[in-house]
Amino acid sequence: xxxxxxxxxxxxxxxxxxxxxxxxxxxxxxxxxxxxxxxxxxxxxxxxxxxxxxxxxxxxxxxxxxxxxxxxxxxxxxxxxxxxxxxxxxxxxxxxxxxxxxxxxxxxxxxxxxxxxxxxxxxxxxxxxxxxxxxxxxxxxxxxxxxxxxxxxxxxxxxxxxxxxxxxxxxxxxxxxxxxxxxxxxxxxxxxxxxxxxxxxxxxxxxxxxxxxxxxxxxxxxxxxxxxxxxxxxxxxxxxxxxxxxxxxxxxxxxxxxxxxxxxxxxxxxxxxxxxxxxxxxxxxxxxxxxxxxxxxxxxxxxxxxxxxxxxxxxxxxxxxxxxxxxxxxxxxxxxxxxxxxxxxxxxxxxxxxxxxxxxxxxxxxxxxxxxxxxxxxxxxxxxxxxxxxxxxxxxxxxxxxxxxxxxx
Ligand SMILES: C[S@@+](CC[C@H](N)C(=O)[O-])C[C@H]1O[C@@H](n2cnc3c(N)ncnc32)[C@H](O)[C@@H]1O
Numbered sequence: 001x002x003x004x005x006x007x008x009x010x011x012x013x014x015x016x017x018x019x020x021x022x023x024x025x026x027x028x029x030x031x032x033x034x035x036x037x038x039x040x041x042x043x044x045x046x047x048x049x050x051x052x053x054x055x056x057x058x059x060x061x062x063x064x065x066x067x068x069x070x071x072x073x074x075x076x077x078x079x080x081x082x083x084x085x086x087x088x089x090x091x092x093x094x095x096x097x098x099x100x101x102x103x104x105x106x107x108x109x110x111x112x113x114x115x116x117x118x119x120x121x122x123x124x125x126x127x128x129x130x131x132x133x134x135x136x137x138x139x140x141x142x143x144x145x146x147x148x149x150x151x152x153x154x155x156x157x158x159x160x161x162x163x164x165x166x167x168x169x170x171x172x173x174x175x176x177x178x179x180x181x182x183x184x185x186x187x188x189x190x191x192x193x194x195x196x197x198x199x200x201x202x203x204x205x206x207x208x209x210x211x212x213x214x215x216x217x218x219x220x221x222x223x224x225x226x227x228x229x230x231x232x233x234x235x236x237x238x239x240x241x242x243x244x245x246x247x248x249x250x251x252x253x254x255x256x257x258x259x260x261x262x263x264x265x266x267x268x269x270x271x272x273x274x275x276x277x278x279x280x281x282x283x284x285x286x287x288x289x290x291x292x293x294x295x296x297x298x299x300x301x302x303x304x305x306x307x308x309x310x311x312x313x314x315x316x317x318x319x320x321x322x323x324x325x326x327x328x329x330x331x332x333x334x335x336x337x338x339x340x341x342x343x344x345x346x347x348x349x350x351x352x353x354x355x356x357x358x359x360x361x362x363x364x365x366x367x368x369x370x371x372x373x374x375x376x377x378x379x380x381x382x383x384x385x386x387x388x389x390x391x392x393x394x395x396x397x398x399x400x401x402x403x404x405x406x407x408x409x
Pocket of ligand 1 (some may be wrong): 286
């Protein structure tokens with residue numbers, strides 16, 4: 001058979017079996033924020049005719065939905081809360097290694113991945129007879145090589161370009177093997193610009209989850225008084241900047257899937273519109289540390305968006321009330337004060353009353369504003385002495401944190 005004939009038929013099969021029919025996608029979330037991410041997905045795909053609304057459901061650490069590849073492009077390119085999006089390839093039972101290799105080799109891998117692509121296989125396994133992750137990885141690699149070997153001879157390297165590594169995800173649960181391919185590439189908290197960080201930075205995706213939980217969408221002012229490298233402030237600003245969808249300035253692994261339709265993707269990016277019209281806004285970022293202020297300013301320079309409505313100043317949260325905050329009480333419920341205070345053994349020894357003092361300061365000077373605070377423990381949240389309307393428990397840098405949001409009385 002001539003290679004060109006095979007390439008044409010391969011393209012047709014990709015269009016029919018992958019691009020032309022709904023696929024299952026798994027969206028990884030920060031634990032505790034599954035509903036927040038599901039809400040963002042619903043908003044972004046509200047007008048999509050291929051998104052299967054009823055398919056959307058949450059489970060621990062993720063959200064699953066069915067839609068076409070274009071829906072997955074949109075979530076990668078626009079959503080600010082998810083960590084990564086993968087597409088399901090196959091699901092089957094396997095309890096022995098020869099069976100696993102045989103079933104893997106039967107999968108039409110050429111529809112999902114260039115036979116020359118570089119990549120990795122990530123395995124998890126629980127409650128299964130095949131439990132040794134290294135051994136599973138070895139067999140999956142062997143099965144894939146058996147299948148893709150012949151395609152390497154048919155498809156020249158240049159026919160399906162590949163510079164982005166691809167990741168195959170293998171999950172065994174109660175002897176059921178689920179295989180997926182990662183569509184995002186670098187995790188989605190990488191927004192496409194070189195961000196400088198301070199100690200204990202927050203992932204941009206987690207900052208967005210907290211902003212969503214706190215209801216940033218209908219706020220007009222953000223005060224970020226312990227801003228560190230400025231993740232909350234930058235996320236808040238970028239979330240209202242349509243020319244800066246994460247996808248406008250970064251690449252994704254799906255861009256190198258076989259027969260990726262670049263013109264259609266570019267067209268989608270150019271025609272993206274915010275789900276709801278953006279409100280006007282202002283952001284005030286502060287930190288007592290001059291180095292943190294330098295870092296925020298470097299990040300703003302790196303973003304190269306001089307028109308962003310932000311004021312950055314060095315100030316101690318306990319000593320000053322920013323003059324830019326609205327004196328008008330009516331506007332105050334449109335102001336969100338968001339904080340990720342320092343924590344750790346040293347802080348709790350040097351400043352044991354930190355969270356109590358934060359609560360006192362908020363009640364004294366910021367009546368009527370909304371707040372969202374990340375607390376290392378539920379006791380710290382209680383120490384604030386504030387009622388909260390919403391809460392989430394998640395992990396930040398491997399440590400559990402409790403986020404509480406509400407109105408300052
Ligand atoms: C955990 S870091 C914040 C990290 C930030 N969310 C980020 O993504 O980079 C806490 C910050 O609070 C600042 N800070 C601590 N006490 C402060 C105070 N009294 N007033 C203002 N900033 C303070 C520290 O300098 C530090 O930058």
